[in-house]
Amino acid sequence: MVVGDFAIELDTVVIGSGPGGYVAAIRASQLGQKVAIIERDTIGGTCLNVGCIPSKALINAGHVYQNALNGKHFGITAKDVEIDFGRTQDWKQHEVVDTLTGGIEMLLKKHKVEIIKGEAFLVDPHTLRVATEDSAQTYSYNNMIVATGSRPIEIPGFKFKGRVLDSTGALALEEIPKEMVVIGGGYIGSELAGVYANFGTKVTILEGSDQIIPTFEKDMVKLVENNFTEKGVNVVTNAMAKEAKEEDDRVTVTYEVNGKEEQVEADYVLVTVGRRPNTDELGLEIAGVEIDERGLIPVDKQGRTNVDNIFAIGDAVKGAALAHKASYEGKVAAAAISGKPDEVDYIAMPAVCFTDPELASVGYTAKEAKEAGLDVKASKFPLAANGRALSLNATQGFIRLVSTKEEGIIVGAQVAGVGASDIIAELGLAVEGGLNVEDIALTIHAHPTLGETVMDAAELAEGLPIHI
Numbered sequence: 255m256v257v258g259d260f261a262i263e264l265d266t267v268v269i270g271s272g273p274g275g276y277v278a279a280i281r282a283s284q285l286g287q288k289v290a291i292i293e294r295d296t297i298g299g300t301c302l303n304v305g306c307i308p309s310k311a312l313i314n315a316g317h318v319y320q321n322a323l324n325g326k327h328f329g330i331t332a333k334d335v336e337i338d339f340g341r342t343q344d345w346k347q348h349e350v351v352d353t354l355t356g357g358i359e360m361l362l363k364k365h366k367v368e369i370i371k372g373e374a375f376l377v378d379p380h381t382l383r384v385a386t387e388d389s390a391q392t393y394s395y396n397n398m399i400v401a402t403g404s405r406p407i408e409i410p411g412f413k414f415k416g417r418v419l420d421s422t423g424a425l426a427l428e429e430i431p432k433e434m435v436v437i438g439g440g441y442i443g444s445e446l447a448g449v450y451a452n453f454g455t456k457v458t459i460l461e462g463s464d465q466i467i468p469t470f471e472k473d474m475v476k477l478v479e480n481n482f483t484e485k486g487v488n489v490v491t492n493a494m495a496k497e498a499k500e501e502d503d504r505v506t507v508t509y510e511v512n513g514k515e516e517q518v519e520a521d522y523v524l525v526t527v528g529r530r531p532n533t534d535e536l537g538l539e540i541a542g543v544e545i546d547e548r549g550l551i552p553v554d555k556q557g558r559t560n561v562d563n564i565f566a567i568g569d570a571v572k573g574a575a576l577a578h579k580a581s582y583e584g585k586v587a588a589a590a591i592s593g594k595p596d597e598v599d600y601i602a603m604p605a606v607c608f609t610d611p612e613l614a615s616v617g618y619t620a621k622e623a624k625e626a627g628l629d630v631k632a633s634k635f636p637l638a639a640n641g642r643a644l645s646l647n648a649t650q651g652f653i654r655l656v657s658t659k660e661e662g663i664i665v666g667a668q669v670a671g672v673g674a675s676d677i678i679a680e681l682g683l684a685v686e687g688g689l690n691v692e693d694i695a696l697t698i699h700a701h702p703t704l705g706e707t708v709m710d711a712a713e714l715a716e717g718l719p720i721h722i
Contacts, residue, residue, distance in 0.1 A: 272301055308350065397591045406525070439466030439489065473670075601617055612671065612673070639722050695713045
């Protein structure tokens with residue numbers, strides 16, 4: 255009971271309804287818990303509303319446009335190809351995002367998860383307040399899962415306003431820019447640069463390190479760089495962005511590279527240099543929850559914080575900011591609250607970048623495996639030797655298996671090329687299940703498919719390749 259307010263009792267409460275929060279809530283309900291989920295904005299969180307889903311929709315729209323423009327190779331010529339970008343945005347929002355948002359809300363209700371709208375603030379380890387514009391309510395709870403996600407980082411000299419955009423703004427543009435500067439060539443920056451390059455925008459990427467998408471291996475990224483070059487994208491590495499000045503309908507970006515100051519003009523500048531966890535306005539410290547210097551919440555292998563009944567998942571904890579990581583951690587935390595022994599194991603956590611071509615990786619790279627003390631070899635099979643890739647006119651890329659030399663156990667894999675985001679699933683299963691290359695080689699793969707390349711790579715690893 256709180257003075258002046260009657261506290262409503264809750265069992266398990268989840269803060270945030272993104273891919274971590276809503277999955278955690280549903281799994282907790284399936285395990286017999288009475289669950290409430292608190293959301294201050296829109297059901298589905300960043301990923302569904304202003305992140306991975308709408309960006310993939312625009313990526314696909316860009317591919318459709320490029321296919322219409324470049325059909326001559328197949329003997330197909332389309333005349334007067336035009337983009338109604340307003341219609342594209344309507345489709346993205348109403349037929350993709352809104353459909354999924356409604357679906358998630360339906361799933362929550364189906365599993366009897368109570369949806370509470372408002373801003374949550376912790377009072378102590380068992381009490382919180384939820385505020386809306388005109389009211390506030392106190393709740394007591396037994397267990398909590400913090401799934402509050404993250405937000406774009408704003409850097410000095412680039413305040414998000416006007417023609418200086420974060421990823422949310424870039425996904426909601428009402429017009430296709432003639433020119434765009436993208437600061438930060440990681441996952442988000444490279445994907446959105448590809449979107450607008452496909453729509454005909456002249457794009458400049460300013461990346462602070464010596465390579466865009468630095469979490470992937472150089473031979474994978476080289477394929478994306480080549481594609482960017484073909485589309486006229488200017489990639490500037492080792493560049494330090496200094497400031498943006500807006501005047502009328504233009505913005506000038508000043509940056510430094512190799513000790514020399516340069517400038518580039520554009521219609522818009524998109525800043526994608528990272529994300530910051532949304533852990534600073536929850537009152538976590540008041541409840542005794544530890545937060546590190548980066549705003550991340552330290553947790554154990556079940557997602558438990560230093561306060562036994564409070565768990566944290568997704569972008570609020572360390573590790574890659576991936577939607578599927580958050581969902582996975584949400585399931586583990588929900589199970590832990592039910593007394594189950596589930597723990598996280600990240601070795602088979604896939605990473606995918608939806609560039610042209612797509613990049614995907616799971617488990618160890620060859621370098622990482624060797625650093626971990628494993629004696630491995632890398633077996634690389636080219637898409638150019640695959641019939642399905644040839645029929646799609648998409649032969650740039652490869653499948654690489656990383657396997658132990660003695661037993662042939664698959665400890666990692668990388669895919670660069672068409673369909674990489676789907677092919678990586680089989681390889682993730684192989685890593686998770688501790689399969690060896692013979693297991694894959696003896697699995698009959700349908701022909702003609704891109705998936706056959708996994709079998710071909712396994713046969714290559716055995717030293718018995720058929721198609722190379």
